[in-house]
Amino acid sequence: MNRSRYTRAAALGATATLALGLAACSSGGDDGDGVTITWWHNATSDPLQGLWADVAAEFEADHPGVTVEVTGYQNEDLQRTLIPNALQSGDAPDLFMVWPGGEVRSQAEAGHLMDLTDVAADTIDEIGNAVMPWQVDGAQYAIPYAFGATGIWYNKQLFEQAGIEETPETLSELEDAVADLKEIGVAPIAVGAGDLWPAGHWWYQFAISSCSTETLQTAIPELDFSDPCWVEAGERLEDFLAIEPFNEGFLATPAQTGADSSNGLIANGNAAMEFMGPWNAGTIGSLTTDGEVPEWLGWFPFPSIEGAEGDPGIIMGGGDGFGISADAPEETVELLQYIMSEDVQRRFAETGAGIPTHPGAADAVADENLAASAQALAEASYVQLWLDSALGPAFGGPLNQSIVNIFAGSGTPEDVVATLEQTADAQ
Amino acid sequence: MTVTQAAPPLATAPETLEAPARRKRSTNSRKWLEIALFAGPALIVFVAFVILPVALAAVYSLYNWNGLGPLDRFIGIANYQRALSDPLFLQAIGNNITIVVASILVQGPLAIAVALLLNRRLRGRGIIRALIFVPYVLAEVIAGLSWKLLLSPRGGVNALLEAVGLEHLTRPWLADPDIALWVMFGILTWKYLGFAILLMLAGLQGVPQELHEAAAIDGANWWQTQWRITLPLLGPTIRIWIFLSMIGSLQLFDMVWVTTKGGPVGATNTMAVYMIQYGQGQYGYGSAIAVILFVISLAVALVYQRFAMRRDLAGAVTSGVR
Known part of the structure; x- marks a missing residue:
């Protein structure tokens, strides 16, 4: 009898604890007089993680009573899972990474982002044109701290061995280079089609080379893919695939993990070229034996395509911005302005983690390849955002899969356009 | 494999409650209290974290929803047709x-x-x-x-x-x-x-x-x-x-x-x-x-x-x- 009473008491206790525990989940947040700013970014390793931690500490020192809780999360987890969930739950971080194009649009339209147009007007002016992909209907919802171009990263030593004296400027020169590199027994180009998006970028590039700038400017916001140039993009990709320029087993090759990833093949000298964004020096560097960015790594912009309708001066790129939650404390705007200041941007440039957006920080880019990429960006006649970013989160998976189907020989250029149209219809 | 002992009947049928007066009723309500205390917490957790999400998923599946805005674009079974x-x-x-x-x-x-x-x-x-x-x-x-x-x-x-x-x-x-x-x-x-x-x-x-x-x-x-x-x-x-x-x-x-x-x-x-x-x-x-x-x-x-x-x-x- 006694025993069962104890059991019951214990069960009651457990129930109460559980109930209290559930209740405790809903409280928390601001404590007392001080203001707490939560800041989520995508830097999970130094030097960038350290830089953001320093920036947060400096801001705290300058603003007594303000606490900045800064956390770095893995990029895709952060953008695809953590931030959408936090926004939906109504418990969003105050300052967080925002991708341009479709993502900033959907978050702004749902009322989750603070309109920065007036409160951060000075900063927006200083940064200049790079802020445009983070505007929605003329209002500024996030400010980029990094923006870079996608281009071809290559191994200068292998180019030399293959007797390639100058980096290709036209597609046919690129095809000649592929043939020369095959001669010396290396994979001419590495592509991580197993992760889908790296293959996607090839089609995006052929698309922006095939479509006129006017078509790009109307088709993407209106989701109208009726122009024949969208099919042409796939046809050009098919023609390029016909010379078999990519590494063996590219359909299952990941982009950044391990020696057999496309980054790994470059790092180990098993492949000569890779078409990638500005982060590539860092991710290749992390896979070399000494963990350093190889000295033989070079960069050149994607070659122009003879006879294509697209603007030859066009370049594809993208970047990372920070946006502020609609109900964040007002100090968050000051923190964002501090992050975007010339001083912090110069320090960002010195880390080599990316290309800063502040014009005053441009000369602080130490890495030669990033400097070349930044220069190409500055000289470009038009900068097209990566198409999956520009179109929005719902497009990435289906679009990239249909592009990989072309890589595998099981899909057609028309299929890609059909996928785009179907996804657009479901929006 | 070998645990086959039959579970004791959890509750007697309502008709038997009426006749044998108070004592039985109090045993019964105690029994119910016990059941509620022991099964309650598990039941609450199960409903909150299993049944409710399943039901919500069924509701969401009838909408065109990007996870950010309000649930306001009802599209019926179009998602199922598409899948x-x-x-x-x-x-x-x-x-x-x-x-x-x-x-x-x-x-x-x-x-x-x-x-x-x-x-x-x-x-x-x-x-x-x-x-x-x-x-x-x-x-x-x-x-x-x-x-x-x-x-x-x-x-x-x-x-x-x-x-x-x-x-x-x-x-x-x-x-x-x-x-x-x-x-x-x-x-x-x-x-x-x-x-x-x-x-x-x-x-x-x-x-x-x-x-x-x-x-x-x-x-x-x-x-x-x-x-x-x-x-x-x-x-x-x-x-x-x-x-x-x-x-x-x-x-x-x-x-x-x-x-x-x-x-x-x-x-x-x-x-x-x-x-x-x-x-x-x-x-x-x-x-x-x-x-x-x-x-x-x-x-x-x-x-x-x-x-x-x-x-x-x-x-x-x-x-x-x-």
Whole structure:
């Protein structure tokens, strides 16, 4: 009898604890007089993680009573899972990474982002044109701290061995280079089609080379893919695939993990070229034996395509911005302005983690390849955002899969356009 | 297997409450209080974290929803129509079914055979048992990444084949759409066979030695003993393993995600992998996929329990053994 009473008491206790525990989940947040700013970014390793931690500490020192809780999360987890969930739950971080194009649009339209147009007007002016992909209907919802171009990263030593004296400027020169590199027994180009998006970028590039700038400017916001140039993009990709320029087993090759990833093949000298964004020096560097960015790594912009309708001066790129939650404390705007200041941007440039957006920080880019990429960006006649970013989160998976189907020989250029149209219809 | 004691009746029927007056009523209300106290917390957690999400997913699946704004674009069953007309999703369902069937046909007999072998007295039995169980203990991600590295074009498997003069067998194992699903099935068999063997071994412990002795006296040979005594008595274990295996195969996600992400070109896609890849940014559609996966799993589970496991659940076989 006694025993069962104890059991019951214990069960009651457990129930109460559980109930209290559930209740405790809903409280928390601001404590007392001080203001707490939560800041989520995508830097999970130094030097960038350290830089953001320093920036947060400096801001705290300058603003007594303000606490900045800064956390770095893995990029895709952060953008695809953590931030959408936090926004939906109504418990969003105050300052967080925002991708341009479709993502900033959907978050702004749902009322989750603070309109920065007036409160951060000075900063927006200083940064200049790079802020445009983070505007929605003329209002500024996030400010980029990094923006870079996608281009071809290559191994200068292998180019030399293959007797390639100058980096290709036209597609046919690129095809000649592929043939020369095959001669010396290396994979001419590495592509991580197993992760889908790296293959996607090839089609995006052929698309922006095939479509006129006017078509790009109307088709993407209106989701109208009726122009024949969208099919042409796939046809050009098919023609390029016909010379078999990519590494063996590219359909299952990941982009950044391990020696057999496309980054790994470059790092180990098993492949000569890779078409990638500005982060590539860092991710290749992390896979070399000494963990350093190889000295033989070079960069050149994607070659122009003879006879294509697209603007030859066009370049594809993208970047990372920070946006502020609609109900964040007002100090968050000051923190964002501090992050975007010339001083912090110069320090960002010195880390080599990316290309800063502040014009005053441009000369602080130490890495030669990033400097070349930044220069190409500055000289470009038009900068097209990566198409999956520009179109929005719902497009990435289906679009990239249909592009990989072309890589595998099981899909057609028309299929890609059909996928785009179907996804657009479901929006 | 052997716990077959009937549960005490939880509550008496309402009619019996009226006649024998107060004392009985107070016992009854105490009983209800007890039930509420003990079952309540679990029930609350179950409803809040299982039933409610399932119901919400069913609601979301009727909307076009990007996960950010309000739920205001009702589109009826359009998400379901889209899913069931997408060849990639149909291929994913087909892959799930292939893995369900292949697991039962290949892993089942293999596990029983190994369990029979390991149930006999032999030198180093403990070590062999432990070794067979190692893959199952290994974390999915570690096992998946290891296989991914081994099976890559420049990986260990191809290097081994070259080293022993079998160059013609080398291939990009996980990058060839024609064989990737079978390679994936091989990895899954390697990973989960240990669990099946462990279950079968446990089942074999429940087969009484006396029956073997009796059969031996009757002149049955080894095959006859296995076929007529061991296997029928192992039946409940086999049926519960088939059940677990089917549900696991239908919901397969982690191993595929780590090794191939469903590629190449959907060759190893499963419903769950498809849900993650296509539910990003379109949570209504992702919810529809989740509901389809749930309905298929539930239907399989109910039909199987109704027809294949009925006797096991009623305790008929076990009470016979006892």
